[in-house]
Amino acid sequence: MCVEAIPPPSGRLTRRGVLAGAAALAGTVAAASPAAAAPVGRDAASPTGRTASGGPAHGGTLVIEGGTLLDPATGDVTENAVVVIEDGTVRAAGPRGGVTVPRGAETLDAHGRWVLPGLIDAHIHLSTAAEARDAVRQGATSARSGSTSFYQDIAVRELARHSPGLAPRLTAAGIFVTPDLGETVLADPELTPLARLADGVRSAEALRRVVEVNVARGADVIKTRVNERAGLPEQDPLTQVYSHEQLSEIVGAARRRGKGVLCHSYSERGCHDAVTAGIRSLEHGVFVGERTLGEMRRRGTYFTPTLTAIAGLADSADPVLAERGRTYLPVLKRAVLAAHELGVPLAAGTDSSGGTVRPIGREVELMRAAGLSALDAIRTATTGAARLLGLERTAGRLARGFAGDAILVDGDPLADLTLLTRPVRVVRAGLAL
Template structure:
């Protein structure tokens, strides 16, 4: 406590005219900068900008805090990640807090100290919150507009670099998301860093310290997740029988009421009608009470981050395909999930391959010739990856080379259609899968969008998709090519539906059913809008969102294999993805097949996964309702069995601050 009191005398002491610069890193590459200056009145003036494949925020903020470290005046303007203009203000005067931004406006008479969290925040605000919590009684503060934050001290370490030595301390802030967020302050309480495997913010000149800070955070996170895994995971002591279940057969698409499934260890021993399966004496029984029993779901397009394993499993997702990640971080997730040290799904891996340049994605795996491509493919194959993901800056002439090298190693080939290449050319060069439905449409808009690395890959589709004649010879020819080449589509249509239809200040239909259960600051983030929609174009964008669904139905009817992926909020988004397939006109049973057996077949693991059948892995979910009749019932998962271990969904959600149904 003495140290906390001492720090409280040091933190947030602004120095007039002082400037600090923090490097913003994505995937280990420098992507932008935060510059903070101290004005004459002590306010912090912050300029924050980074570029991520043509996207990225640019925000200028002015933040003034009082002696308790609480914001009393905030002004911010600029644009958000999708380049939508933003403006935000907050004031605290005579005990009354008032705030306004593009999604919210509110007023509250305060009866206790509270910290306003900007909807369009800059990294510096995390340090201000940490400082305010250090000064607060019990290191606890109410948040505005809602919520509560608490602070726990972490590690202290002396770092060394070309810039000298620096003593820094980590603090874990709970109440902002699904898990504690770590921020590093220096010996004077100033913002030093916030790091993760995906994005990092660190004092300029200290970029080389990111791995060391990540390792320290990882040790603390590992201790927490192991403790959580022990509390949340139940391993049956002997055989487990699930009886009186409405079993969904993903092979036939039929539901079989009155079914029994017998599990021994991590495998399914027997499946049959109630009374027809011999259940060993002493076996544990779970009475499904007529609820639906389905194979575990698969999300075929994720980018795993810390603490997302629980989100996936709670949503009934027992296997995921990671489509681009830091290899060390991803292999770490896989090892811990497989060992039961952390709760999470089975992981299959597709390694990103990108070309160098100003639009390069957040990865260090950059290839621009055959030798580098061979090295990358060989490394992915050696590490147990199932595929490679070609990204947007890869030179078109290198695509057939990568495809050949990958196929020689038995790796699946998919990805984004690179710049200056059509989807047709991508397939003809050897791609077996296309990620994202927008690239299918861009095949027909090559006259306008040849460089697919800019936001035009979103906006042009939003403006033109509804005008594309799906019965045209050009479209039919392309669909036939996909069929002839057995090309798989991973639509991630929820992402685009949200971009094209969500208006600021409202929670879209995809998340409305669960928004009230989410932690306050996560729920609040859902109020931000999608693409910048020109005034008067709202219906046009909605019509284009509808056109994406019509294309998905056309592809399905034409025999194209679909797999369900999200590339968005872990777990919850897959439910919406499946709802949209049904909205497109695909039946609920066929949609469930897409999310189970199709995934297993594309991963070439259908001998072990994708159906509930003897000999297969015991991966299944118990759902209150019948999603084979009403797809939205998939949101009502009660119980998850993964690798023979049992998880109560309510307990999983409570562990990450999500209210039970």
């Protein structure tokens, strides 16, 4: 069967069909209704962070005052700081004496607390509005999707744009480019012809097709794999499912459309094939070796190790998965430290999925346990992850012109990173949640 003989994907279907279906699956239509939970401390007339006219709201003016402000970019710590957020954007941040506070602005008292930019989860699977809300309330004000089965992440991204208090700013990956699409072939009529391919999505034409459909439906990045999954006991995560040539085909198709590729990986050979094929970021990468790390440093390839997910395997009731968790975690920690010492850029990601959203602060804590300094660990979920997502001028700092996203914690996170797992307040686009 010649996949290329099928007409190009229709971009119009994204808005009128696929996106509507994804929104229904994700529950984002209900989430954006007036019955949804209102951000704490906001006017009842704007329960979902929208203006009276129904357009996106950006929180008016909010002043966070009296806290200790940490700038991850510089490491500077400012006591008795003031952050002024207007229309969802930071207008000023600094010591009290150097910042003018607008009259009549809503005030969030941060005395006795530390103030940080909202954290970034660079690998998370958000398939429902409830998961999106959980992620925000645990401090992930920005995120990158690790793919969903039916484009739900694209719907969540749109929810975040219109009702920022309900979802993190999201970079959507659409559907997984994988040999066996399974039920995902039903996500889009443009994909159903691929169900007849005896060998699955492996030919150059089929690989390009899935990338093209993703882009037509609004995906911001492309997600693929080089190895089988660690979280399924019947699979061997060291088994390679795509060759260097196949990965290069995926990367090439994505690049022609201005998209980067994140790649699920475990084995050293698989990691090396993925990196040399030109992926933007290596996900998991437990057995990545020095040769590949050196190539990543040269190319600027990011490493998103998802330590939280690997650590979670050790708690599994399945003995195969539990053994993988116990075996893989120390290996991955060593790889993270080696990457950091070589200068490979790191990004924090929880790989949360299946209805359970883990706090991104836990990933930061595990980065520290791997050997990074507390400040460098925080950077993996702020400035480092922001660069990976192309948000280096939007997220990761509380400085003029950046997004008005912040978390407040009860103490000094440089001394106790566990504080990041339980923020006492979250601010999203100027909305105090």
